[in-house]
Amino acid sequence: MDDTRQAMTRIPWYVWTSLASVSCILVGIYWDISWHMSIGRDSFWTPAHLAIQAGGIISGISGTYLILSTTLRHGGGIGVWGFRGPLGAFLGVWGSATMVVSAPFDNWWHTAYGLDVKILSPPHTVLTTGILGVAVGAVLVILATLNGATGPVRERLRAVMLVVGGQILVLTMVAILEMTFRANLHRVDPYRAMAVVAPVALLAIARASGHRWGSTIIAATYMGFMIVSIWVFARFPAVPKLGPVYQPITHFVPLEFPMLVIVPAILLDRIGEKLLAWPRYRQAIVLGAVFVVSIVAVEWPFADFLNSEASRNWVFGTDYFPYFDQPDWAGPRHEFIQATNLATGMLQALIAAMLASWLGLALGDAMRKVRR
Numbered sequence: 001m002d003d004t005r006q007a008m009t010r011i012p013w014y015v016w017t018s019l020a021s022v023s024c025i026l027v028g029i030y031w032d033i034s035w036h037m038s039i040g041r042d043s044f045w046t047p048a049h050l051a052i053q054a055g056g057i058i059s060g061i062s063g064t065y066l067i068l069s070t071t072l073r074h075g076g077g078i079g080v081w082g083f084r085g086p087l088g089a090f091l092g093v094w095g096s097a098t099m100v101v102s103a104p105f106d107n108w109w110h111t112a113y114g115l116d117v118k119i120l121s122p123p124h125t126v127l128t129t130g131i132l133g134v135a136v137g138a139v140l141v142i143l144a145t146l147n148g149a150t151g152p153v154r155e156r157l158r159a160v161m162l163v164v165g166g167q168i169l170v171l172t173m174v175a176i177l178e179m180t181f182r183a184n185l186h187r188v189d190p191y192r193a194m195a196v197v198a199p200v201a202l203l204a205i206a207r208a209s210g211h212r213w214g215s216t217i218i219a220a221t222y223m224g225f226m227i228v229s230i231w232v233f234a235r236f237p238a239v240p241k242l243g244p245v246y247q248p249i250t251h252f253v254p255l256e257f258p259m260l261v262i263v264p265a266i267l268l269d270r271i272g273e274k275l276l277a278w279p280r281y282r283q284a285i286v287l288g289a290v291f292v293v294s295i296v297a298v299e300w301p302f303a304d305f306l307n308s309e310a311s312r313n314w315v316f317g318t319d320y321f322p323y324f325d326q327p328d329w330a331g332p333r334h335e336f337i338q339a340t341n342l343a344t345g346m347l348q349a350l351i352a353a354m355l356a357s358w359l360g361l362a363l364g365d366a367m368r369k370v371r372r
Contacts, residue, residue, distance in 0.1 A: 011156055014089075015145055017062035018138035019160055021092070024055030025131055026167045026225070029174060030255065034233050037253040037322035040242030044103070052127075053103060059134040060096030063089035066141075087370070088140030095133020102127035128175065135168050143208060143370045158209050165205030165214075166221020172197045173222065173259065182256055182318065183330035183337050185303035188345025191296055194259060195353035199291050200360040202265055203272075207364025212273060219265035226258035230317040240323040247321045247332070257316050260302055264294040280361050287361075288354030292346070307334045 028051030035048050067085030070077050077085040105123040142164060146157040173180070176197060180190040206214025233254040240249050267290050275283045305311055312319040321332050330337050 010153060011160065012145060014062055014066055015142050015157065015160060017058055018088070018092070018141045019164060021055045021059035021062070022135050022138050022164055022167045024051050024058060025134065026055075026170055028052030028055060029131075029171065030229055031233075033174070033177075034252045034254055035238075037324075038238040038240065038249055038251070040240055040323070049103075052131075053099065056096040056099035056130060056134055059092040059137065060100075063092040063096065063137065067093065086141055086144050088137040088142075088144060090137075091133050091140060092137030095130045095135075095137055098130030098133060099127055100130075102130060131171065135164075135171065138164055139168070139205065139208075139367070140370055143367050146209075147368065147371055158211055161205065161209050162211060162214060162217045163221055165201065165209070165218040166225070168205070169198070169201045169218055169222040169261075170225055172201050173261075174255075177255065180256075180259060181331060182303060182306050183335065185299060185306075186336040187339045188342055188349065190259070191292065191299070192345055192349040192352060194261070194295060195288070195292055195349040196356055198261055198264075198295075199268075199288060199353055199356040200363070202261070202268060203287065203357055203360030204363035204367065206269070207361055208367035208370075210368070213269050215265040215268045215272075216262065219262040223258045223260075223262055226255065230254040230257065230320075231314065234314065234317060234320060242323075245323045246326045247323050249323045253320045253322055254317055257306060257311075257318065259295070260298045261295065263298045264291045267291075267294050280365075281358060283361060284354050284358035288352075288357040289350060291357065292350050292353045296346070303336070307336065 028048050031048035031051060032046070035046060063085075066089040067077075067083050069075075070085040070089075071083045075084060078087050078090070080090055102123050105126060139161065142157060142161045146154060146161060149157055173194075176190075176193040179193040184190050202215040202218055205218060211217065233252040236252050238249060238252045268287055271290055272283065272287055275286060278286075306316060306318050318334070325332050327333070
């Protein structure tokens with residue numbers, strides 16, 4: 001990678017493969033979840049599964065090539081077992097291998113136990129670990145290039161990294177999908193879950209990018225992908241292959257409308273810019289509180305709208321339900337599950353958001369130093 005920095009006038013190929021690998025994984029995971037909600041358990045060789053694995057393979061092949069080429073020309077990077085290359089390339093190759101290993105494990109699991117009860121089953125946990133390796137590896141490859149670039153290409157690299165950051169936020173929010181179902185939005189669970197993961201993704205990559213609207217762009221990428229997916233997936237036909245079928249399905253069921261993280265993201269950018277001279281722990285206290293207060297303030301009343309008749313259209317997609325949702329469940333009835341221990345839970349969310357904000361800021365500052 002050092003050689004390409006001498007006269008970098010365009011984005012290197014390995015940055016595009018990093019973006020392509022995360023994009024394939026993201027589309028494949030969304031498609032796979034929709035497939036399970038609409039059709040049920042099918043062959044391993046579904047297009048959704050192939051898209052996920054294609055993302056891992058792209059990362060593995062490009063990372064291997066980058067490591068071998070760097071080793072043969074005695075270039076920079078880090079050393080691992082006699083090989084040299086960028087840290088992100090090694091992490092991407094490891095993530096790719098982990099994803100490939102998870103495939104037969106997942107196929108056996110479904111054959112033995114059927115449809116997953118929860119998203120994070122044991123094989124999906126292995127797959128998620130591999131995906132995390134690929135995604136973080138992609139960010140590190142892009143960062144190492146960004147931190148050594150100047151001029152217009154640096155701004156283009158910054159844009160690519162923020163898009164990948166938005167994709168990582170999508171993957172992060174999908175991991176807590178079960179807690180953020182619409183029926184839960186008047187309980188503490190979704191806000192506590194978001195407080196644990198969202199500030200890390202928003203602040204780390206935004207801080208590393210150095211863009212004054214970094215968190216906003218990341219959140220906008222997340223929301224844009226999720227909203228467009230609602231509109232696109234519902235256009236394609238699908239029928240359940242498993243039973244019992246409680247909901248009439250004629251098309252793919254998309255995921256629910258995204259959380260309104262764009263609001264806290266804007267505030268994180270604006271307020272965070274004014275706190276740069278503060279110690280990190282004080283920044284984290286303020287930004288964590290801003291995140292929790294703002295997401296609760298906008299999402300809680302918006303949930304009322306999502307459960308109303310006004311939202312039951314193609315724009316918001318609140319009348320789409322998986323074939324296995326029973327009619328008396330809270331979701332299909334457009335009702336909220338009763339809240340318990342709200343005050344204690346919100347205090348936990350506040351503390352979690354402050355800790356997550358500190359971690360995000362620390363990671364972001366560390367990533368700005370990545371050069372290889």
